[in-house]
Amino acid sequence: MKRILAIAALAAFVAGCSSTPDEQAPAPVEDAKSGAGGPSTGPVTSQPIPVTPIGGDPNKDPRLTDPKNVLSKRSVYFDFDSDAIKAEFVPVVEAHGAFLRQNPRAKMLIQGNADERGSREYNIGLGQRRADALKKRLVLLGAQESQIESVSLGEEKPVCTDQTEECFAKCRRDDMLYGGQF
Amino acid sequence: MSLPRVGRYNPTTHKFPYALNRIRRAFLACLILATAGAAQAQLTIEITGGGGTQIPIAVAPFQGEAQLKQGLSDVIEGDLARSGRFRTLYTGPQNLNESSTVDLAAWRSRNADALVVGGVYPAAGGRYEVRFRLFDVLKQQSLGGVAYTITPQQARATAHRIADFIYEKLTGDKGVFSTRIAYVVKSGQRFQLQVADADGANPQTAITSNEPIMSPNWAPDGTRIAYVSFEARKPVVYVHNLATGQRQAVANFRGSNSAPAWSPDGRSLAVVLSREGGSQMFVMNADGSNVRRLTTSAAIDTEPQFSPDGRSIYFTSDRGGAPQIYRIATTGGDVQRVTFDGGYNVTPRLSPDGKTLAFVQRNAGRFQVAAMDLASRQTQVLTDGNRDESPSFAPNGKMILYATEVGGRGVLAATSSDGRVKQRLSVPAADVREPAWGPAPAN
Numbered sequence: 001m002k003r004i005l006a007i008a009a010l011a012a013f014v015a016g017c018s019s020t021p022d023e024q025a026p027a028p029v030e031d032a033k034s035g036a037g038g039p040s041t042g043p044v045t046s047q048p049i050p051v052t053p054i055g056g057d058p059n060k061d062p063r064l065t066d067p068k069n070v071l072s073k074r075s076v077y078f079d080f081d082s083d084a085i086k087a088e089f090v091p092v093v094e095a096h097g098a099f100l101r102q103n104p105r106a107k108m109l110i111q112g113n114a115d116e117r118g119s120r121e122y123n124i125g126l127g128q129r130r131a132d133a134l135k136k137r138l139v140l141l142g143a144q145e146s147q148i149e150s151v152s153l154g155e156e157k158p159v160c161t162d163q164t165e166e167c168f169a170k171c172r173r174d175d176m177l178y179g180g181q182f
Numbered sequence: 183m184s185l186p187r188v189g190r191y192n193p194t195t196h197k198f199p200y201a202l203n204r205i206r207r208a209f210l211a212c213l214i215l216a217t218a219g220a221a222q223a224q225l226t227i228e229i230t231g232g233g234g235t236q237i238p239i240a241v242a243p244f245q246g247e248a249q250l251k252q253g254l255s256d257v258i259e260g261d262l263a264r265s266g267r268f269r270t271l272y273t274g275p276q277n278l279n280e281s282s283t284v285d286l287a288a289w290r291s292r293n294a295d296a297l298v299v300g301g302v303y304p305a306a307g308g309r310y311e312v313r314f315r316l317f318d319v320l321k322q323q324s325l326g327g328v329a330y331t332i333t334p335q336q337a338r339a340t341a342h343r344i345a346d347f348i349y350e351k352l353t354g355d356k357g358v359f360s361t362r363i364a365y366v367v368k369s370g371q372r373f374q375l376q377v378a379d380a381d382g383a384n385p386q387t388a389i390t391s392n393e394p395i396m397s398p399n400w401a402p403d404g405t406r407i408a409y410v411s412f413e414a415r416k417p418v419v420y421v422h423n424l425a426t427g428q429r430q431a432v433a434n435f436r437g438s439n440s441a442p443a444w445s446p447d448g449r450s451l452a453v454v455l456s457r458e459g460g461s462q463m464f465v466m467n468a469d470g471s472n473v474r475r476l477t478t479s480a481a482i483d484t485e486p487q488f489s490p491d492g493r494s495i496y497f498t499s500d501r502g503g504a505p506q507i508y509r510i511a512t513t514g515g516d517v518q519r520v521t522f523d524g525g526y527n528v529t530p531r532l533s534p535d536g537k538t539l540a541f542v543q544r545n546a547g548r549f550q551v552a553a554m555d556l557a558s559r560q561t562q563v564l565t566d567g568n569r570d571e572s573p574s575f576a577p578n579g580k581m582i583l584y585a586t587e588v589g590g591r592g593v594l595a596a597t598s599s600d601g602r603v604k605q606r607l608s609v610p611a612a613d614v615r616e617p618a619w620g621p622a623p624a625n
Binding site for chain 2: 025028109117118119120122124125126128129132149150151152153154156157177182
């Protein structure tokens with residue numbers, strides 16, 4: 001019931017914002033509940049600044065699971081032996097960074113993973129390194145340190161088991177989970 | 183892309199059906215074994231390699247052993263053969279017991295260096311007396327024997343004790359036939375931490391979970407196992423009491439908690455925590471209190487292992503750019519590098535005498551178990567798989583248990599510490615991994 005009200009409120013809000021003049025750059029929002037801001041035409045992002053419907057649980061924001069929304073993209077993939085965030089994932093990371101910044105009550109768990117080659121405990125360390133790298137980037141983008149916990153699953157939860165480069169690449173990733181998923 | 187399942191999962195812990203009493207090696211065996219056989223998948227064992235010098239030994243059927251549902255001489259023979267240091271000779275039916283006059287010259291001509299004879303006799307209250315004698319056939323003399331009073335359920339454990347006696351008399355080393363091994367079984371999405379006899383018999387499940395379990399590590403007194411569980415969607419270290427099935431989360435800090443390793447006095451645990459950033463080693467009391475940071479680096483420092491004298495901790499670190507093995511004093515301080523060859527050396531394990539370091543080495547993309555003599559720094563590769571990992575020494579230092587893959591399936595294997603004798607232990611339709619050889623039972 002609450003969710004329906006939240007969606008209705010959001011729909012009404014967005015409808016009301018559609019004629020708002022464009023802004024030059026995304027304005028920082030101090031209070032998520034103020035509902036300020038509209039579609040941003042800042043030079044970098046092409047996504048609207050995420051805003052929580054008033055009174056809703058940000059962890060259950062429907063945009064987080066809407067396949068048409070970048071926020072439903074929760075995985076960042078890494079190159080072999082690397083924890084560097086690749087350019088192709090920057091928009092996803094920035095969207096989640098903005099969401100966390102806008103929604104201080106949102107909580108995230110980052111699970112880092114490694115491919116299956118080598119020692120299990122060392123792979124816990126590699127997954128941790130990747131999770132920490134993503135958390136650091138999100139904090140730089142304005143998330144609070146206390147909103148995000150970064151952990152490692154090492155090689156223990158593989159999404160595939162073929163011993164091929166293609167499978168290894170799928171395993172070298174961070175997954176972002178929001179509150180309620182953990 | 184699939185999202186992880188929602189909600190917490192509570193795995194099932196099990197109370198072991200037998201109390202972990204000490205076995206008193208005398209005329210009265212006190213071990214109480216599980217009689218209820220849980221429907222566990224049995225570890226099957228096959229020997230795949232032959233050793234160098236093997237003592238030819240004849241184990242004659244024990245007179246009257248058919249009275250026990252579990253025969254004794256078969257188990258004794260199996261133990262001795264699996265150690266790789268004995269070649270068991272076919273004896274055929276015999277009419278010998280521990281007090282027979284034995285024609286040792288005749289056994290010599292059958293190429294036996296040693297002979298075991300024994301008997302099983304009914305005693306009061308449904309019990310049996312088991313007596314045996316060991317002969318040195320070459321020197322034509324008795325090496326002694328032992329008598330036990332047992333219940334039928336204690337037959338298998340008694341056979342292991344007899345095999346230990348024989349092994350020790352003839353090799354000078356302590357036998358490990360009465361020890362247990364822990365390992366993780368993965369069957370579909372179900373994970374179990376199991377403990378079985380060293381020969382794979384009597385598997386007991388300590389914990390069942392829908393999320394992974396890794397890094398089991400035995401407390402030195404054999405009553406508890408520390409391990410890592412992912413049931414909370416992140417790694418948490420538990421200490422599990424085998425007899426009661428009770429467990430305590432001893433390291434459940436923000437971030438990841440993993441790689442538990444007991445100190446030799448059983449009072450401390452080394453662990454790897456990410457609560458202060460990265461993966462760094464900490465030492466704490468066995469109940470999780472008094473957490474002290476041990477390493478301070480920007481690297482991954484992990485896989486701590488105490489040396490047998492408790493003074494040093496060996497560990498894996500990539501502080502030099504690639505994972506290598508290092509050593510630090512338990513009290514902290516300077517770090518010394520131990521491995522220098524190759525670009526990937528991990529998972530340090532010390533032999534019980536502290537003289538040999540077993541570890542995992544990557545050679546041309548293949549991961550194998552190697553052993554380094556710490557005095558000479560000479561290294562020998564012991565295994566020849568592609569994905570060998572998790573080496574674990576037997577308490578007598580003579581065998582190394584490890585995990586490997588055969589036909590895409592996880593199995594355990596054991597190698598003698600000189601690499602010559604190999605065994606494979608597997609569970610049908612499941613992956614076995616993460617072995618840990620338990621300590622010698624205290625006498």
